[in-house]
Amino acid sequence: MVNLSVNLAGVELKNPIIPASGTFGFGREYAELYDINILGSFSWKGTTADMRLGNPQPRIAEMAGGMLNAVGLQNPGIDAVIRDEVPNIAKIFSGPVIANIGGFSLEEYAENCRKLNDVEQVGIIEVNISCPNVHAGGKNFGSDPALAAQVTEAVKKATNKPVFMKLTPNVTDIAAIAKACEDAGADGVCLINTLLGMRINLNTKKPLIANRTGGVSGPAVFPVAVRMVWDVYEAVKIPIIGCGGVSSAEDVAEMMLAGATAVEVGAANLKDPYACKTIIENLPAVCERLGVANISELTGGAHK
Amino acid sequence: MNKVTYTIRSSRQLAGDIFEVILEGDTSAITMPGQFVNLDLPGFFLRRPISICDWDESTVKLLVKIAGKGTDMLVHLKSGVELDTLSGLGNGFDFTLAGEHPILVGGGIGIAPIYGLARRMKAAGITPLVALGFRSAKDAFYLEEFKALGCELLVATEDGSMGMKGFVTDLVKSRPERDYILTCGPLPMLKALHALPQLTDGQFSFEARMGCGFGACVGCTIPTKDGYKRVCKDGPILYKEEIVW
Ligand SMILES: Cc1cc2nc3c(=O)[nH]c(=O)nc-3n(C[C@H](O)[C@H](O)[C@H](O)COP(=O)(O)OP(=O)(O)OC[C@H]3O[C@@H](n4cnc5c(N)ncnc54)[C@H](O)[C@@H]3O)c2cc1C
Numbered sequence: 001m002v003n004l005s006v007n008l009a010g011v012e013l014k015n016p017i018i019p020a021s022g023t024f025g026f027g028r029e030y031a032e033l034y035d036i037n038i039l040g041s042f043s044w045k046g047t048t049a050d051m052r053l054g055n056p057q058p059r060i061a062e063m064a065g066g067m068l069n070a071v072g073l074q075n076p077g078i079d080a081v082i083r084d085e086v087p088n089i090a091k092i093f094s095g096p097v098i099a100n101i102g103g104f105s106l107e108e109y110a111e112n113c114r115k116l117n118d119v120e121q122v123g124i125i126e127v128n129i130s131c132p133n134v135h136a137g138g139k140n141f142g143s144d145p146a147l148a149a150q151v152t153e154a155v156k157k158a159t160n161k162p163v164f165m166k167l168t169p170n171v172t173d174i175a176a177i178a179k180a181c182e183d184a185g186a187d188g189v190c191l192i193n194t195l196l197g198m199r200i201n202l203n204t205k206k207p208l209i210a211n212r213t214g215g216v217s218g219p220a221v222f223p224v225a226v227r228m229v230w231d232v233y234e235a236v237k238i239p240i241i242g243c244g245g246v247s248s249a250e251d252v253a254e255m256m257l258a259g260a261t262a263v264e265v266g267a268a269n270l271k272d273p274y275a276c277k278t279i280i281e282n283l284p285a286v287c288e289r290l291g292v293a294n295i296s297e298l299t300g301g302a303h304k
Numbered sequence: 305m306n307k308v309t310y311t312i313r314s315s316r317q318l319a320g321d322i323f324e325v326i327l328e329g330d331t332s333a334i335t336m337p338g339q340f341v342n343l344d345l346p347g348f349f350l351r352r353p354i355s356i357c358d359w360d361e362s363t364v365k366l367l368v369k370i371a372g373k374g375t376d377m378l379v380h381l382k383s384g385v386e387l388d389t390l391s392g393l394g395n396g397f398d399f400t401l402a403g404e405h406p407i408l409v410g411g412g413i414g415i416a417p418i419y420g421l422a423r424r425m426k427a428a429g430i431t432p433l434v435a436l437g438f439r440s441a442k443d444a445f446y447l448e449e450f451k452a453l454g455c456e457l458l459v460a461t462e463d464g465s466m467g468m469k470g471f472v473t474d475l476v477k478s479r480p481e482r483d484y485i486l487t488c489g490p491l492p493m494l495k496a497l498h499a500l501p502q503l504t505d506g507q508f509s510f511e512a513r514m515g516c517g518f519g520a521c522v523g524c525t526i527p528t529k530d531g532y533k534r535v536c537k538d539g540p541i542l543y544k545e546e547i548v549w
């Protein structure tokens with residue numbers, strides 16, 4: 001019997017598989033298809049202080065090996081999530097849930113964390129810092145070590161739950177951002193968010209996505225994510241949630257060998273709603289093949 | 305919804321770039337006309353959403369217009385090829401809400417779900433009035449199939465080469481007693497129909513680019529009077545009073 005359990009900054013997960021934010025809603029659609037209690041956890045849709053309607057259509061485009069999205073953080077707002085979604089999550093999932101939050105100012109991030117602090121089922125707060133700072137000319141919080149550190153400090157003051165900073169790959173040196181988060185008190189980091197991309201419609205000769213740019217994800221970004229997890233593992237001691245292009249149990253093992261303690265699966269769920277279930281079923285065999293009795297032994301294995 | 309394997313049984317050209325593709329497999333998740341399937345085509349990351357034209361216990365009929373590489377591949381797949389499919393997606397048309405005098409309107413490839421709807425209305429003892437619009441006579445398809453159902457059929461072409469010269473809106477206006485519409489077609493057509501004063505209510509089938517097709521990613525949402533709705537899960541059929549343009 002392979003032991004699949006992992007420990008993420010003190011939070012025990014029965015396995016390292018976590019559907020990524022924005023690809024799993026608040027669990028409702030998947031709970032209709034399978035018992036989502038098999039999951040280690042899931043990261044809910046990025047939630048902001050106020051309700052957001054998101055970007056105009058079209059929001060989705062395809063590419064070889066993946067997709068682009070410009071959903072624009074459509075969500076009902078933190079109060080509605082706590083009121084309407086949290087009680088339902090309690091019905092469909094018994095483990096700790098990861099609360100993904102977005103924000104456009106330090107105060108917004110902190111306020112969201114204060115509101116989540118008393119929500120028992122939230123095991124970890126995942127802070128998406130791929131958002132523009134409305135008070136600093138729209139500069140992305142995740143693109144500057146000092147700004148990333150400021151968000152980390154603000155959220156750490158606002159909650160005593162473990163806080164994982166979710167990093168954008170659209171930077172020159174992601175390890176420096178991760179280090180800044182660690183130094184500011186982050187309990188962990190999650191990477192990568194989507195890569196900025198664009199497609200042009202040949203019929204209209206205009207960008208295909210109404211927002212012009214969209215976030216690239218799916219199997220094509222996997223090697224980028226593995227490389228970044230590798231770099232961050234070399235730079236920090238806090239646990240890493242690896243994310244980006246994962247679509248098989250083998251990918252999970254690879255991500256863990258690069259340095260991840262747990263692994264998020266995004267776009268793969270959209271293509272195949274049973275993707276995480278299949279990955280979890282295949283994990284023991286992959287561990288056996290790699291000769292580990294505890295999956296956690298894989299973490300960082302490629303650095304030795 | 306369920307995830308099933310469908311096997312290509314046949315594909316035949318109906319007109320120009322329009323094909324009828326028949327798939328075989330488990331259809332138990334399909335409950336309403338106007339629902340769709342989301343097909344995993346080899347070599348493509350995202351699935352392709354296609355309306356269910358008609359279905360029985362073991363087959364699904366699709367009408368497919370070549371719009372790009374995916375649909376081009378689909379209509380040319382050989383009999384026996386297996387496709388991983390999410391079946392029975394979306395809400396579907398509900399003709400029990402359509403009153404005594406509905407009119408069914410299909411434009412171009414939007415005819416597809418209208419056929420399955422008409423067949424089910426007929427089976428329920430209603431003789432549907434169906435209005436179909438095409439660009440020209442050479443683009444027309446499925447007229448015989450609708451006639452074989454025993455529908456009352458009206459046809460319009462933009463160039464007048466078949467039926468009435470004009471648009472489906474003209475066909476609807478020619479039958480002023482019809483106050484309820486069930487329709488699928490291009491957006492400008494839906495918009496023009498929605499504006500017709502004779503209609504008190506109706507059901508309109510929408511399209512959007514989809515990430516998942518089952519409600520999880522909010523990639524497909526559009527504004528309605530009742531807030532944002534997911535075309536894939538809350539739709540693709542929206543009701544007249546909730547639609548905003
Ligand atoms: C609910 C619904 C029902 C549909 N029913 C039918 C039908 O019965 N028959 C039919 O021929 N077509 C139907 N379509 C349109 C069909 O999905 C597209 O023509 C098809 O996805 C195009 O794929 P492609 O690879 O040929 O084109 P490409 O342009 O190469 O596709 C690129 C990407 O854009 C997406 N895309 C392109 N056009 C559309 C579109 N109009 N709607 C949604 N996604 C699109 C594709 O799925 C793919 O992800 C329907 C669409 C929706 C949303």
Ligand SMILES: Cc1cc2nc3c(=O)[nH]c(=O)nc-3n(C[C@H](O)[C@H](O)[C@H](O)COP(=O)(O)O)c2cc1C
Binds near residue numbers: 022071128268515
């Ligand atoms: C449709 C969609 C919506 C997303 N929404 C969010 C979000 O709200 N918050 C967030 O932190 N990441 C969001 N992401 C990013 C994913 O969580 C993930 O980091 C990224 O897609 C890379 O993983 P993947 O290649 O497995 O998809 C979204 C991704 C997709 C495809």
Ligand code: FES
Binds near residue numbers: 514520536
């Ligand atoms: S396509 Fe994902 S919610 Fe509709």
